[in-house]
Amino acid sequence: MADDPVATAASNNPVAALALLVGFGQSGLDPAALWRSEPGTGPDSVRVFAWNTNSWNQLLGTQDHFYAFLKAKDADVYLLHEYQHVTADRKGKLPIDDLARLRREFPGYEVAVRGELVTLSRFPILRQPAVGPAGDLPPGADWQTEYKENKVLRTDVRVKGRTVSFYNVHMPVWNSMPDGLLSAAFYRHMRERFAPRRAQYAGLEADVAANRNPVVVAGDFNATAAMSDLDPLRDRLDDAADVSTDPYPTSWEEGGWKPFWRTDWAFTGNGAKAERYEFNEPEKLSDHAVQDLWVSLPENG
Template identity: 85%
Template structure:
């Protein structure tokens, strides 16, 4: 009798460990989905309001789509109420995070843009300390000239000290004039704007307005992270904003270093002041505007929200469903930290990121801008 019943007992008891593992896996998925949703809510409450909220910039923005999709795909591991809880939390997280992801599914079926013959071509680029460490100066200038841009918005017109912690001024104006004859040149701190059209104004923006005339370069560098240049394009004044916002992190120190968080805390207020100065100036400007540069912010960060609400993101005409610009030359450029916006009648007609040819860790921004017809003279 015992020999006959033993196999049945084994057969009846063997699914229990499987069911146990299934329940544990289901609880794990449900817990992860709810935890991700709670994390999104906490991030939303903190980002842009307290300095620690900038930590969201570490996360590749695509994760705000990929994580909830993965959790939804794993939801069948849960059973009963846990399964629906997993699906509900994942679905809500996807809905909340889509705008922070930088993903644009519409780009997959968007027609390739064809800029008009009178479009203004703009190149915006972080030059990586004016090509101090990569390539040669001849390659650097040949690269710039080959873009044939009407307006160049260049950042990091500077060199760095041996420890890469200090910044030094650069004087390359003679070569700039030689390489770009006929272009107007505007310089403020680390920002250089070249324009084939006449420059008619250069109003200070944000904290730069408080910098006295004749201030030393270091003061100008620290306070001037936006260079507005008003140019006359076929009888109409257009304002080009050359932007390089302060970096919010100190990645070389590492996430476990107190210096990393001290840097975040110290940079939060000056960085916010630069953004607010730019936002206020754009809001008061009635000219067509083009705002482009290295914002050191991703789609997941709240820093860009006011600009994205007021202006049009040039990526709205891109055919890339997930545009990225940094870190070029690294393992993978998962982040878009370089942005371009248009408004007040200016509109992006074509926009793409370009290969920096190993001259920088940032891709170039190639932008063609259409302008409203009509004439308008004077300074903004």
């Protein structure tokens, strides 16, 4: 049998071996998942559904399919992103108003909206404190400003005597893939997006650090396991994938390929614990898989 070239290189080069060891945690691979038993859920579990809706179903499928898909999940809390439409060239964002149908399709749910983010909750929503740059917005800011600055929607929800904070997250994209890796526009876009992304991540990190409620943080972070943006959250909170049985969870596809990257994440902390977590098919309604998460909460309020 031929020698494994990677193993041979590592054995002949201690630096390469060290690089492989250090970099493994950023690969997205989780071999331990192969030995985990199929997780169960308790009777008091809260089901959370987080999803990038691909411009609120403007581009794929039908509205009837879209709403039937959402309702079939029967989640307690929905964290939805891209409550918006796009211009014909797909470079601009446009506000929409679908609240009447949302309330009709989800009777009994409370609805919170900020910019492109929508949270639906079966439980009472107590507060919606602004997070990060959104805290500096003046009252009555126009939708385009709300879209730009509101990338984290926090809702404090009363669940059976406990206040739980749900963070609905959609971080700005760090690149412009259509421009191509060899174009000047690609790298100009990266430079322009660095500061806004950093401000949103810093705002989220600070808010979570100061929050003593049980927390669930989920959404489209536009970051992979190899990117340092996620490190502070991964250090403070538990990655829901720690209970997954998928050794390589992925959530985003580009150009019609099967998902290769995980850009959608879910975290829990302060006593909230993931019981079950999985990515599921979006039924061709989006280029992002859906995050299905069951969470247990601490017994005392």
